[in-house]
Amino acid sequence: MSGIIYLIVEDATDCELIRAILSAKKISVQVKPIISPGKTGGISRLSSKIDDLIRDAKTRLKEHDCIAVLYDADQHTDPNQTHQKKIVESCKQHKIKHIPAQDEVEAWVLADSGVCKWLNQKQKNWDEARKPKDTLDTWLKNNRKPSYYSGGRQDVLKNLVGDGDKYSDSMRAALKLLEGAACLK
């Protein structure tokens, strides 16, 4: 019997994306977001509140449920990785799985054959690319689709087939982590 993954994220849209990928891969599990509070700040906000979020998310856990933290690695924009290091440290301390997306979680979407076919692109690994979100937006614009930032995201999620892990190492690592989690057993 599968449980619930409480996925601690910067933004609810990240959780939606993970839900769509797992659903496309026919992995039956509920994913509920725990979203870092406040309106701005992204990863810095998440890292500053990560201990509180993990501790309080634990109060929601029932049998078969688990917690994971998903965050953008931002390896290009933040070479010092201060916030990421803090998140990793906290996750280790609380024995929580942490899932870095290289460099943003949208890299996994760019590597998806369904999305690539729909937007006339060749499937490849985008883990090392800068700002995959912007790349996805450009693809959409080139195909005269609504912007990723204004309504296009829903169409992108519909076209996912969930095979980005064939090319994306970070997605493959993330799925491996999740497969080992109690909520998927």
Next chain:
Amino acid sequence: MLKQLRFKNWRSLRDVTIDLSPITVFIGANSSGKTNIVDGIQFMRDSKMRGLLSLVSEFGYKNIQSNQPIEDGIVEFEFIFDEFFTDSGDVTDILHLKFDGRNFPFRYATGLSEGGVEFEDINTFEELPNKINTDGQLAQAFSFEEHDSGMWEAWEGVHEQLIENYRYRFQFLTENFLPARKLTGKETGDLYIIERDARNMVFSLELMQDAYPEIFEKFNEDAQWLLQHVQKLTLVRNLDTRDIELMVKEGNNTQAQTISVGTLRMFAMLTTLHALNIPRPLTNFHVPPNQKPITIPLETPGLIVIEEPDAALNPGVLQKFVELLRRYVDNPDGTRPRQIILTTHNPTFLNYFKPEEVRVVERGEDGYTTVSHVPDFVKENWLDEYALGEVWLTNLFGGTNS
């Protein structure tokens, strides 16, 4: 105060106990069961006013029972009141409905207990009379003449007072309420209790204006304070057609040509607050000729239930509205105190409440609703830095659509 609600097998509420505060705000995702709670309170109220048969017919018996077939087939309501009666302990009002399968006819049982003493055997089910009695099926079901002990006399008093409270002290406004600005002379409506859609608001306001100017003045004061553009409300009745219309004089001393949805809804909410201050003639229900009619004590709270009060209103107005509600709940000016039950989806609105006033409504995978308090960690760990609505959106304590 209505202190606690218990629902069993009522729609999505399989077995749920809910503690209430002077102000209680239910938050939850769409279809989580908030409306089922509100409808449950109204069902109990209406069972005292209209008769069970017509009530069950209106709701539809399939819409009363749990989503899934019930083992024992009993739908249960248990409401605990406190401070209604100055020299009494908590009073529990009980209504059980027993369906034979899912079809009419069903049977019912009622009960009342005070300070742990039960006045009726709740396990004895009566057949529901097959005629609709407009005076109230439940009222008819009680037969006090059969009992002459002191206990039964006491129960009779408690029961009558309870019915009066349900009938005259409970106000409901549902999610889509929007009062009519104008009603024709042919239309009728209650003067004291605002209907769920607020259609009859103008009748109540007209009564205040014509017979209770001090209440109407207070209403106008509150309206001006909340809505800066409003200067004065007036109810105008055409003496030929008997049509009645709400006129609003605005700050620049002109009559408003149109009244916005948000403004009309705010007027409706204020009307529920003020209508409870109108002295109303009480019924002589079960009162022997040589005794005075039982009256509701002035300190008896009124219960106001409003679904989505924040719809169509500016956040600044909402903050003032909550301040106003607190004033009526705290009762500083000697008016009858109010108990307030609200539902919302709005994190900004939620910011104006205390965590202990909030109940989180969630629907599980099994389709059943659970209701919980905001966990202590919210106050301890988050509220120094973030507002309650912001913490709610994290999904740390549930009740969101995420």
